[in-house]
Amino acid sequence: MPRFVDRVVIHARAGNGGNGCASVHREKFKPLGGPDGGNGGRGGSVVFVVDPQVHTLLDFHFHPHVVAPSGKQGAGSNRDGAAGADLEVKVPDGTVVLDEDGRVLADMVGAGTRFEAASGGRGGLGNAALASRARKAPGFALLGEKGEIRDLTLELKTVADVGLVGFPSAGKSSLVSTISAAKPKVADYPFTTLAPNLGVVSAGEQTFTVADVPGLIPGASEGRGLGLEFLRHIERCAVLVHVVDCATLEPGRDPVSDIEALEAEIAAYTPTLQGDSMLGDLAERPRAVVLNKIDVPEARELAEFVRDDITEKFGWPIYEVSTVTREGLRPLIFALWDMVATYRAAQPEVAPRRPVIRPVAVDESGFTVEPDGSGGFLVRGVRPQRWVAQTNFDNDEAVGYLGDRLARLGVEDELLKLGAKPGCAVTIGEMTFDWEPQTPAGVDTPMSGRGTDVRLEQTERVSADERKAARKARRETPDEDRQ
Numbered sequence: 191m192p193r194f195v196d197r198v199v200i201h202a203r204a205g206n207g208g209n210g211c212a213s214v215h216r217e218k219f220k221p222l223g224g225p226d227g228g229n230g231g232r233g234g235s236v237v238f239v240v241d242p243q244v245h246t247l248l249d250f251h252f253h254p255h256v257v258a259p260s261g262k263q264g265a266g267s268n269r270d271g272a273a274g275a276d277l278e279v280k281v282p283d284g285t286v287v288l289d290e291d292g293r294v295l296a297d298m299v300g301a302g303t304r305f306e307a308a309s310g311g312r313g314g315l316g317n318a319a320l321a322s323r324a325r326k327a328p329g330f331a332l333l334g335e336k337g338e339i340r341d342l343t344l345e346l347k348t349v350a351d352v353g354l355v356g357f358p359s360a361g362k363s364s365l366v367s368t369i370s371a372a373k374p375k376v377a378d379y380p381f382t383t384l385a386p387n388l389g390v391v392s393a394g395e396q397t398f399t400v401a402d403v404p405g406l407i408p409g410a411s412e413g414r415g416l417g418l419e420f421l422r423h424i425e426r427c428a429v430l431v432h433v434v435d436c437a438t439l440e441p442g443r444d445p446v447s448d449i450e451a452l453e454a455e456i457a458a459y460t461p462t463l464q465g466d467s468m469l470g471d472l473a474e475r476p477r478a479v480v481l482n483k484i485d486v487p488e489a490r491e492l493a494e495f496v497r498d499d500i501t502e503k504f505g506w507p508i509y510e511v512s513t514v515t516r517e518g519l520r521p522l523i524f525a526l527w528d529m530v531a532t533y534r535a536a537q538p539e540v541a542p543r544r545p546v547i548r549p550v551a552v553d554e555s556g557f558t559v560e561p562d563g564s565g566g567f568l569v570r571g572v573r574p575q576r577w578v579a580q581t582n583f584d585n586d587e588a589v590g591y592l593g594d595r596l597a598r599l600g601v602e603d604e605l606l607k608l609g610a611k612p613g614c615a616v617t618i619g620e621m622t623f624d625w626e627p628q629t630p631a632g633v634d635t636p637m638s639g640r641g642t643d644v645r646l647e648q649t650e651r652v653s654a655d656e657r658k659a660a661r662k663a664r665r666e667t668p669d670e671d672r673q
Contacts, residue, residue, distance in 0.1 A: 200256060203308065206310075206311045207312045213267075213316070225328060227264055227266060230261055236307045239278045245282050262274075287344060290341055290342075307342055308339065311338075333580045351398040353430050355432055432452060434479060456472055457472075475533075477506045596618075
């Protein structure tokens with residue numbers, strides 16, 4: 191059975207950046223030719239692209255996870271790792287992207303419109319890019335950044351000029367199938383359409399689109415029935431048309447009460463795009479009333495009886511039609527086109543959509559240091575947290591390089607101002623350190639072995655020279671003395 195899905199939650203994961211390479215150039219007669227480790231490649235981003243050939247969000251309903259490829263690791267001989275390709279995710283025209291808090295991030299209208307949903311992580315620098323006057327041959331490289339992970343909600347809002355609203359079995363689908371080439375399911379028994387139907391209508395040399403909004407019942411704006419699922423499709427409509435079933439036999443229903451009930455639901459509905467000045471409020475949209483099924487004698491009599499009451503109460507144009515005999519359809523089509531053209535002319539000119547470029551800040555130096563309530567301190571900031579994530583803590587030289595960067599940024603001075611004590615816990619990102627203020631960070635790095643830092647040497651750690659001296663002493667000690 192065909193399914194129409196117009197609201198999904200997807201989990202977008204961008205690719206991770208590749209790690210940098212720590213390599214030393216070697217060739218004949220040049221055993222230590224200098225660092226030549228390349229940088230890691232950038233991770234791929236997740237990008238939404240409007241495709242006219244995609245009409246629903248059904249694919250995301252069954253496959254909600256989208257993952258972009260990661261960047262490759264750098265290599266020796268100054269070879270940078272390959273960047274991960276961006277993952278282009280095709281979405282229908284009229285898709286609205288919302289974040290975890292329900293805020294609108296993008297309103298994607300028009301073929302080719304793009305939106306970067308999750309940014310790929312930057313690749314780590316190789317040791318060739320980290321070489322400096324203080325570190326002429328770094329024995330470490332930076333790790334790649336993690337790709338962005340986001341849970342996003344996609345809502346599909348049908349792009350139509352005229353929206354048909356009405357109670358179930360009012361004849362909306364029949365009206366769409368009669369005035370356009372659309373072929374929705376129509377039956378001679380009571381049922382409600384499970385998917386909005388979109389049709390293209392010709393009014394002479396002009397064309398416009400019509401969509402029905404199925405399943406509206408009292409309480410739809412509060413989640414009853416299917417109305418809340420499809421109310422969002424009227425947000426982009428220029429004209430709203432009430433389709434009234436004049437042949438209904440249900441007790442307690444009449445055309446005026448039906449219109450009042452649907453207007454109450456429309457007024458109670460809070461549009462997602464309510465802040466869009468190009469759309470305006472739903473209450474301000476032009477309306478029309480279609481009294482349907484006048485091919486039934488009792489329905490024709492009821493339509494003639496309530497016509498004056500509807501005009502007096504609402505003041506909207508009224509059209510009596512029959513989708514069976516096609517009576518009244520031609521005047522209705524041209525009247526709807528006039529209303530659509532008038533509404534379009536009254537709207538301000540739409541500026542062409544341009545891609546929004548969001549440059550990544552590279553000089554962000556702001557950070558905050560605050561007590562964590564347990565005697566330690568918490569450091570927050572874009573750069574400190576990124577530097578910690580890029581550091582390989584199995585390499586002492588990389589840790590020393592991190593200490594130098596934090597000291598130049600002013601983190602250590604701020605800790606001293608706040609009264610930090612030696613050995614207190616300092617948390618940056620996902621790492622917690624035992625702070626040692628006597629460590630001379632930010633000064634010229636003393637020369638040491640590759641991958642080591644004399645400032646981080648621990649007394650309980652036995653060096654290679656100490657082990658060699660201990661073996662020599664044991665060999666020189668007489669056997670009787672060792673016993």
